[in-house]
Amino acid sequence: MPRHDHAYRNLFGHPSMVADLLRGVIRQDWIAQLDLSTLERVNGEHVAGLHQRRSSDMVWRVKECDKHGYAYLLLEFQSRSDTHMALRVLTYLALLYEDIKRQGKLLPRGRLPAALPIVLYNGVPRWRAARQVADLVEPVQGLQGYTPSLRYLLIDQGQFLAEGGLPPDNLATLLFRLEHARSEDELREALQRLIGRLHEPALEDLQRAFVAWLRDVLLPERAPDVSIPTVTTLQELEAMIVQDRIDWSLRWKQQGLEKGLQEGRKEGESLMLRQLLVRRFGALPEQIDQRLAQASTDELEAWALNVLDARTLDEVFQHGQLTS
Template sequence: MEQSGHDHSYKLLFSHPEMIADLIRGYVREPWVERVDLSTLERVSGSYVTDDLRERQGDMIWRLRWADDERWVYVYLLLEFQTTSEPFMALRVLTYLSLLYEDLRRRNELTANGLLPPVLPVVLYRGSRRWSASANVASLIESVPGGLEVYRPHLRYLLLDERRYSNQKMGKAKNLVAALFALENSRDPSDVESVLDKLIEWLQTPDQTELRRNFTVWIKRVLLPTRVSEVHFKSLDDLHEVRSMLSERVEEWTKSWEEQGRERGRQQGLQEGRQEGRQEGEALLLMHLIEKKFGAEAVETYRERVDLAQADQLLAWSERILTAGSIEEMFDPAD
């Protein structure tokens, strides 16, 4: 995972229980959410040492209790700052959760029934390209006939791809994570002003001082520098000051905002076009080879699977076709 100012700022924001509570409340659309007590959220250490003393660092782990008893539910939050999706993220999540469960077992933090507690793995992604990796580790393991597939591990993570919420309207209900996503997806200074008004209203009490400060730090160090060039924001120490500066320089900033947006769009379009062009070419070449070796019927049977495959999978199939005796052996080798 890339370590950057954005990474650090996000970790500061999600070090507050209010942010985790709003993430669960607003973005986990599952019935069990109604049965947990969000007021019991507490941070858990994310650093584990395996039996062979090799350290692994997790991202962020919280726990909270069920509303009607003393059992814990864990929330494992991975903040993903790569520009593209990670094909083997499900495997990474499985590894981290195994370390977490082993640590809980070692410390005997089990349920009353002597079992491990449930964990919700969440991947929060803010890359410019839509996340395309599978959310289930089982899909990363080659399927083979004869019953062996029942032994594949099955573990899913919940993906929150911020770009999917680019058209989401800020509702009247208070939700700090929705405000963060709205700022990330803002298109002009007026969008930012609207969200700032809500944050100023929501973060007024003395016990929210640190969270208000962390929002200010993120806005001036991460958000605004990507929107407005050649402007220094070090003197901004409060959300009110950010709001006032936006109002005073709205015309100048709107012009800079638009220029920055056009340039980001141009660069993103070029990058995505090159990547998609390469992948499309690899898929077309593979389909041509399949037709040559196994016939047109095989092409139609496997066309959708090839179209949906990632670049590394296309390469693997292209290498396998050289020695495969049948189309089934090429796509699902029994090795």
């Protein structure tokens, strides 16, 4: 499991973090119907066909206020855009419902509980993938009514921050600000607010999760040449950043800028090439989408040139560049 995913599981494994995400970031009217004090993490691993295990990143269950019903939250953590994210979410939700049915946890009259799939994205370029399954299906006249229509809720951290309006001391907001800090000063200001939020003894586990994420994941990514000492509290992290102010700032800004430009260019070229391939050859097999996602910038540029002369989809990928 990548360090980022493991760290996010620890952070969002705390009910206070999930409650703040719902109240402060999503902020939709239906949330008022939930009793957030009943948030309970449940097993996100499901058994698919042929006994293959499929797991969503995290699943939470919460009761409705003054009712016997409950709802589920499926959390998926992404650091890059995934073309078929909607299909993955549909699979996870279907397997979750099968588990609920198998365990005899259906609501009265045999109804399935409501569920909200959430994709939490922390990448620099904006999310580009389709947000509902129907957008991944080639349309056929007369079959539109049979196409799955599941939609997931996308939380693109950078976009939410750019739009503004997030509560400043909300735990999820502070995570987003730390993740997308463009300088040491922005990081330190968010860290100071986080220290103020996590002073309660009941939040000690969450504070340790934030320390581990900052020390082992975020700071090494932002400043790879800076030696990160072993620290155990947020206060020690803040002191360490202040002591290395000048050296830290230069590395932080340079790496953040280069990473954003490189990722944005690659994702843009991959999306454009996919659109050209679909227009020329129709719906693409899953292995082609995977190949596009894993390709280098040079490969994407070469394949884009091949589209002009290729007679089949296979010919696009046979050589770095087709000859006349």
